Amino acid sequence: MLCCSRWMQLTATYSKLRHYSKLGASLDIFRVKNERSKNCPIFRSYATNAFAVDDQKLIKYFFHLKKLNDEFVSSKHKGENRHAWPELLLEELGGRGKSAMERLFNISTVVEMLNERLHDLGEIEKLSKEFETDEEMFKETEIERQSLEDEISEIKTSIVESLVTDKDSEDNDGAVLEVTPGIGGVEAAMFATEIFDMYQKFCHRSGYDLDVVEYDMGENGALVKANVVVSSGDGYAYSLFKHEAGIHRVQRVPKTEKSGRLHTSTVSVAVLPKSNEVLPPLQRKDLKITFSKSSGNGGQHANSTLSCAVVCHIPTGTIVRVEETRCQKTNLDRAQQKLTHIVHSEVMKAKQAQVNSVRRKQTRSRERSDKIRTYNFHHSRITDHRVGVTLSGIEEFLNGGAVFEKLLYKLEENSLTEERAAVIQALIDEANL
Incomplete structure (x- = not known):
């Protein structure tokens, strides 16, 4: 039989949980808002992805950030206090300016909320043990415990997203793509034409503006070099297209091959962010x-x-x-x-080679010259070597359809998860926790 005092404690705990749920929903900083998440399956599912970081160390680092904020707020020499912060943390916060202080304050506020939820979880776990012999109450406490664990996971995700932003989509509103044939002569040039057409079709389907800056064709009608600017207005075009940078390999029997031999050719794709600044004319x-x-x-x-x-x-x-x-x-x-x-x-x-220098050292990003994908026409399949994914339907893929879109989203999801986990681990290591 449950004693009156414990029942009142349980009721108070439930009330507190509901109170913080409403409080969390009212705070903009509770979850990083991103308009892209409404339409992109990657960002809808990202909140459920687990970070490849020790959970206890992650929470300990969050409290470390709150301590830094509290010390900064109470310090009489705020400038000196801020300059003493670790280099990588300063870079992730955006430097030593006012905006960095605001970001740390917002993160600290969410950490306070996390601390409250962790305390409530401990109370629920204690009550759950007491109700082991009461089937109905035990079931109720387990439901609350699971709900609370889900909320804690969301709060941790929101803190990570607030701290480690996608710098590749900052300060740009699109991408600059360069497509050139590699090894394979005429066949490489023909496949370069198909790759370029695939990008055009995908942009048309996605509603992106596409401006062909350079398109050189050879005597055989195949592509020699193409340079195109893709504009999306929010930087997301670059977030997707940056994964196309590298060497694309094609295996097929060329139309000009009379003996039916299989040829292997390559196409090189280079991708740069398009600055959201108006390009000044050349002198x-x-x-x-x-x-x-x-x-x-x-x-x-x-x-x-x-x-x-x-x-x-x-x-x-x-x-x-x-x-x-x-x-x-x-x-x-x-x-x-x-x-x-x-x-x-x-x-x-x-400029891009110098941006995020500390982060690049920590994450050791992949070289753009790597062979990233193989197109096998004989088996109608596409293999992306970075994520080990093999897709069927090569014709739909080259039409810039759903198969191509699915792979781009998979690459973006994998990239975000890996980079955020690597940066968070680097931040923890930097703090010697």
Whole structure:
């Protein structure tokens, strides 16, 4: 028989749980809000993913963050206190500015909530043991215990997401893709065309804006090099397309192969974030502009007038040649636009190599030149070597359909989980906990 005092304690505990549930729902910091989660299955399922970090060490680190915040709030020399924080933690918080302090304060507030929930869980577990002989009450306490454990898991996930943000989607609103044939001659160029078409179809299905900056074709009608800008407005296009960077290998019998032999060719894809800043025009003094007669087919007019525009960026030696139209001015405008994107892409590439330097050392991210995927036409299957996933339906995949989308989401989910776990472990190691 349950004594009156214990029953009152149980009732008080239930009331407290309901109170904190309402409190948690009213706090923006309880869960990191992300509009993408409404439509993306990856972010809907991410909250249930377990971090590959020791749970006790993770909770201990959360309390360590709260202690840092409390010391900072009570310190009379806040500037000196902040500069003494560990390097990686400062980087994850966004530097030494005011926003970093606000983020740490918000995290500390959620840690307080976590502490309350852990205390309530301990009380529920004690009551559960007392009710072992009372089947009905034991069942009720077990339901509350499971519900509380789920809430604690969500709070821990929200803290991790608040602390370790997806820096690859910050300060950009899309991606810059470069597709070039690799080993395999004409067959590599033909497959590069198919890869580029796949990206175009996927962007069309996803509602992304696609701007072809450069598209060079060879005499056989196959792709020599393509440079395209994909804009999404929220940086998520880059979060997906960054997983396409690397070497794509194709195994099939080329249409030009008369003996039926299987050929192996490669295509290289490079991906950079598209800056959300307006690209400043290149300085006129840095450009050398010349005009010449167009080459190739086009009739007497194309081959007799100076309609082809050739623009050279003197500091980098980059040259762009455009002869797409009969109008000299139109070709010049397009050449300057292409050159601007190319030069700024190189600047972005150099900048990206320096961004997140501490995090990169800790996570040891994969080299972009790795062979990432194999397309086997004979068996109609695609194998992604990074996650060990093999999918069937190569035609639908190359049409940028559901099979391709499914793999992109799988890669993004795997990338987020691995990187966050690695960074959290590095933060714990940095704190010597």
